[in-house]
Amino acid sequence: MVGLGRDFGPVRALADVTMSVAPGEIVALLGPSGSGKSTLLRICAGLEEATAGRLLFGGADQAGIPPHQRDVALVFQHYALYPHLSALDNLTLALRYGRKMPKAQAVARARETLDMLGIGALARRRPAQMSGGQRQRVAIGRALARRARVVLLDEPMSGLDAKLRVELRVEIVALLRRLGSTALFVTHDQAEAMAVGDRVAVLDAGRLEQLDTPDEIYDRPASRFVATFVGSPPMNVLDGARADGVLAGPGFAVAAPAGAAAVGVRPEGLRLAPAGPAAGSPDGGALRLDGTVVVSERLGAERVVYVQTPAGPLAVRIGAEGAVQPGTAVTLSAAAPALTFFAGDGTRIGAA
Numbered sequence: 001m002v003g004l005g006r007d008f009g010p011v012r013a014l015a016d017v018t019m020s021v022a023p024g025e026i027v028a029l030l031g032p033s034g035s036g037k038s039t040l041l042r043i044c045a046g047l048e049e050a051t052a053g054r055l056l057f058g059g060a061d062q063a064g065i066p067p068h069q070r071d072v073a074l075v076f077q078h079y080a081l082y083p084h085l086s087a088l089d090n091l092t093l094a095l096r097y098g099r100k101m102p103k104a105q106a107v108a109r110a111r112e113t114l115d116m117l118g119i120g121a122l123a124r125r126r127p128a129q130m131s132g133g134q135r136q137r138v139a140i141g142r143a144l145a146r147r148a149r150v151v152l153l154d155e156p157m158s159g160l161d162a163k164l165r166v167e168l169r170v171e172i173v174a175l176l177r178r179l180g181s182t183a184l185f186v187t188h189d190q191a192e193a194m195a196v197g198d199r200v201a202v203l204d205a206g207r208l209e210q211l212d213t214p215d216e217i218y219d220r221p222a223s224r225f226v227a228t229f230v231g232s233p234p235m236n237v238l239d240g241a242r243a244d245g246v247l248a249g250p251g252f253a254v255a256a257p258a259g260a261a262a263v264g265v266r267p268e269g270l271r272l273a274p275a276g277p278a279a280g281s282p283d284g285g286a287l288r289l290d291g292t293v294v295v296s297e298r299l300g301a302e303r304v305v306y307v308q309t310p311a312g313p314l315a316v317r318i319g320a321e322g323a324v325q326p327g328t329a330v331t332l333s334a335a336a337p338a339l340t341f342f343a344g345d346g347t348r349i350g351a352a
């Protein structure tokens with residue numbers, strides 16, 4: 001994709017998106033509602049024309065090529081299976097008429113695909129005789145059975161419960177890898193994007209904010225937007241004003257590089273100690289703030305504690321053993337390497 005853009009009248013749904021996806025790579029498209037994820041996917045599928053830029057598949061310009069002539073498979077959030085046909089027949093039909101595959105070969109391919117998705121035993125059931133998750137597996141199987149070079153998935157698991165989503169995403173990724181498919185996977189769920197993507201493309205208001213590995217996205221976010229969109233809870237960001245090398249805001253002052261307008265720290269980068277001058281790390285911490293515990297949430301192996309500070313509420317991730325009572329006065333501290341600085345326009349200072 002080179003400089004891809006799409007305007008709907010006055011609405012700029014997509015602006016100047018450039019990215020290349022390697023064969024066999026899975027890229028997660030992540031962004032809030034209306035950020036242009038579906039528009040980008042629809043352009044790739046040929047369901048929408050770009051109003052700027054070029055789309056190339058293996059070097060071949062796709063402009064003007066209709067959907068059915070592109071080597072792409074689409075998985076939508078709302079699947080439409082033929083209700084009167086069995087799972088096996090739904091897949092077989094798609095292969096025979098979509099791919100013009102001989103019957104015996106289509107049936108064999110359909111069976112193989114259902115087996116790979118763990119629903120071989122349901123081959124003879126009609127959609128009404130299956131659970132939502134099983135139906136979604138059939139729909140995914142129908143799209144993937146074609147072995148298209150490019151697989152486009154638009155929120156393929158929305159509508160399923162959390163446990164099933166996690167199970168299914170593991171299976172989908174395993175299947176995509178096994179087939180060697182190149183895939184774009186749209187989701188607004190940051191955890192899902194980080195889990196499925198070899199790289200994650202973060203979109204905001206039609207612009208590509210960052211395209212990087214999940215580790216880079218988390219550890220070196222390109223912007224404040226990315227930093228606060230990814231992570232659960234996301235990065236804490238404190239606004240301040242910089243003078244004489246120090247960024248100061250309500251209740252804090254921290255040494256900061258030129259241009260800094262805000263400082264960010266992940267919940268796990270903050271330490272929590274009983275209030276007092278000696279609190280915090282042995283070096284005293286680069287950032288220190290006093291506050292009061294508001295709530296403490298037990299999340300499996302860890303706790304997330306929300307602390308009200310003069311700079312606003314901050315989330316702190318601590319071990320499960322460190323229970324703290326609401327109302328407790330605490331001091332928060334963070335070491336210098338845990339800090340991320342942002343300029344006034346939201347870009348991370350030091351980002352490439």
Ligand SMILES: Nc1ncnc2c1ncn2[C@@H]1O[C@H](COP(=O)(O)OP(=O)(O)OP(=O)(O)O)[C@@H](O)[C@H]1O
Pocket residue numbers: 008011012013031032033034035036037038039040188
């Ligand atoms: N056919 C259309 N006509 C006019 N505006 C459109 C059309 N399709 C999309 N848009 C606008 O383009 C922008 C991007 O929409 P898009 O559906 O790509 O976002 P999205 O990130 O997929 O959102 P969601 O997660 O809600 O599906 C939105 O502002 C949307 O209102």
